[in-house]
Amino acid sequence: MFMQGAGTPKLGLDLAGGTTVTLTAHTENGKNPPSSQMDQAVKIMTQRVNGLGVSDGEVAKQGGNNIVVNLPGQGQGRAAETIGSTAKLQFRQVFAEAGGLPAQAPATTPTPTSSPGAKATGTPSGKATIPGAGTPSGKATGSAKPTDKPTGTPSDSSTPRGRALSQALTAPTPSTSPKTTPSGSASPTPSANPSAQTPVAPDGNDFAGVDDKAAIAQFQQTVCEPKGGPTVPGSNDVNRKWVVACDDKAEKGSVTKYLLGPVRVLGEDVKSASAMPPDTSQGQSSWSVNLTFTGKGGNQFSQTTTEASKAYQANPSSPQSQVAIVLDGQVVSAPSINQGPITGGSARIDGPAESFTQTYAEDLSNKLKYGALPLEFKMSAIDEVSSTLGADQLRGGLIAGGIGLALVLLYCLVYYRGLGLVAVGSLVVASWMTYVAVVILGENIGWRLSLPHIIGLIVSIGITADSFIVYFERIRDELRAGRALRPSVEVAWKRARRTILVADAVTFLAAVVLYFLAVGGVAGFAFAMGLTTLIDVVVVFLFTKPLMSMLSRTAFFGKGHKLSGLDAARLRRTAQTRANGTARPTSQEV
Structure with a gap:
């Protein structure tokens, strides 16, 4: 607890106040959306609140097109933005790539010595880790191809950029120095790259396979702003065959634009997503997001990476060797598939440590995990909720808990x-x-202490005391039977522990069922009761029983002092008195 730097519990909405966010749904016709879509949006938002670790949150419909979200705690702007975002995920193959800023006109007309799709800077845009090839360990970490430099001047630097897509079913190997293809290398032969004979544009793209001149013109005219500019119109439309998209976050003012082909895998085919801390043993320095696809999505992703891998084998500089991960119309990652197709239905998104932080990875995983909202929402109001009433409730709950503990x-x-x-x-x-x-x-799952939680903790005081009473009465029964204290402690424990475990198991089972079937405050009560039941088992087994074994060796308890509560003679007299007072008379006495 102290290592985490936190010494007080987090309080819930009813005890500490919080933030109220009103989200308004917008439709194309301007009318209220269908009730079924609003219900689905409420369900997804509720999942996102739990996924963020913001327990004790409330999500409810208001009117025909509003959803009100109550989040405990102050300053919940990031959570509110994540809750209402659309998070539409697409996987598309790259067909052209260039610097997003206006490029300077080249001094000379490109000659065949410039390989089609060559990039000037040699900056890797990503990497793909493919199992079972190349290295003795069964994994080969391939290098990515270089990317454009906005000025169009050649450079031999190799600064890692972008986020990587890799096979998550195998442990990643330590990162290796990326290989780059010099911009001045000889162009591939027609047999190795049939598209090399296509005229090359000033940005180094031959647009092989692109049958839409309007898309090519849009790509050439698009300017992406540094540091993550606005989404290019139409780039989030899953029905468009050709789209132009920009980087989601550009480092050091460098931006990249992409001409992307049809959607190959949709976000709804992502089965699960989880944020993972960096594995320093494997050379990772940033957080990552592990993706698991459904059966359909895994097959589609495998086919897409197969085609990209073939494009890389034909021409390592071809943009078609890249698969772009597009989130809400912006490219999160565009790694080159340079070692073979990624199969197995799993992948990983990671990137530079300075941008791919824990916060970014957790937000991204929550968006991908709980799917896209069926409607577009805009934040129409955000207010702070007062905690005056909550302070009174907290004070009353603590007083009630103190009185109950003192009585026990x-x-x-x-x-x-x-x-x-x-x-x-x-x-x-x-x-x-x-x-x-x-x-x-x-601190770790965002559990906030609300009034129902406090009630569950107070009720657990009696549950914990029951375990002690069962054990103590077993010991006294053994003393009444004539055993000494030390053997009585051990024999009584063997008999009492089963009773304690059965009683705690029943309570814990009731708490689990109540937690999964109930919602809101009732679920919080069940969570607290289940937690304290587990703590009761730990305390009885690792503290109460060992302490009794130690005290049985002392003279005060071992010799049965009259104030010890374990006076064997007094216990026997009490038992005899009770027996005589309740015994039924014999026939001779009658």
Whole structure:
């Protein structure tokens, strides 16, 4: 808890206030969208709230075209943007690539010595890791082809840029120095590259296979702004065969534009997506997003990368060797498939550490994981929610919890005397573990402590005390039977632990069922109750039982002091008195 730098729990919407975001759906005809699409949007947004780790959030329809999202905590702008974004994912093959800024006119007309599609800077646009080829370890990390420099001047630098697509089913190998194709190398022969005879444009593209002159003209006229400019019109339309798109984030003012072919794989064919931290043992320095495709999507992706791989084998400088990952009309990555097709239904998106941060990877994975919204939403209002009422509820809940804990401790001390100190110590340890667990879960999964959570924690005090009572009564039964304290502690534990486990299992099972079937505050109550039930098992097994074994070796408890609560003689007299008072008379006595 202290290593994470957090010492207090995160509070939910009812205790700390939060942010209210109103999202308005827009349709082409200006009318209210169908109710089914609004319901689907509410479901997706609810999943995104949970995926962001913002528990205790609320998503509800308001009117015919509004959705109101309540997020606990202040400053939830990033979460609100992620919730309402469309996140339309496409995989398209690249047919042309050039600098997004206006290029300077070349001093001379391109000659056949410039290879078609050659890039000036030698900056790799991505890499593909393909299993089973090339290296003794069964994996070959291929180098990417170079990309344009906006000025059109040659350069031999090899600065990594872009995000990589690789096979996720195998461990990636340490990154190797990328190979570059010199811009001044001899052009491929017609047999190696049939498209080499096509006239080459000033940007180095031959537009082989592109049958739309309007798309070529749009590509040549498009100017992409540095640092992630606006989306090119039409680039998010899945029905368009040819689209022009720009980089989503350009580093150091360098931008790239792409002419992309038809959609080969849709975002709906992505089965799952997860953000992964960098694996330093494999030479990674940035976060990544692992993708798993459905059966249909995996087959389509394999076919796409097969065609791109063939294009690379024919001409390593061909733009068609790249597969672009387009998110919301902008190219996230355009890696070159240079070692063979990517099969197996899995892939990975990663990139430079300075841009592909944990925040970016988590947001991207949540967008891909929960799919595109069926409607386009715009944020129409964002307000802060007051927490005055929540502070009163928190104070009342803490007072109620303190009173309940004090009553349980008082009962244990009065009834069990010295033995009650063991119960007190166990409850203190359980309370501390619960507090630490709440803080850690708040930092790692975004669990926020709301009033239903506090109720679940208070109820767990009695559940935890039940375990101690079962064990203590078993020990006292063994003492009444004439055993010494030390063997009584061990024998009683063997009998009590099964009862404790069965009781906790029933409670935990009820909490699990309630958590998955309920929603909102009831689910939060069930989560808290299940958590404290697990903590109860840990405390009884790793604290209460070992502590009793240690105390049984002391003179105060071992010799049965009258204040220890384990006075064997007193326990036997009490048992005998009860037996005599409740025994039925014999026939002779009658």
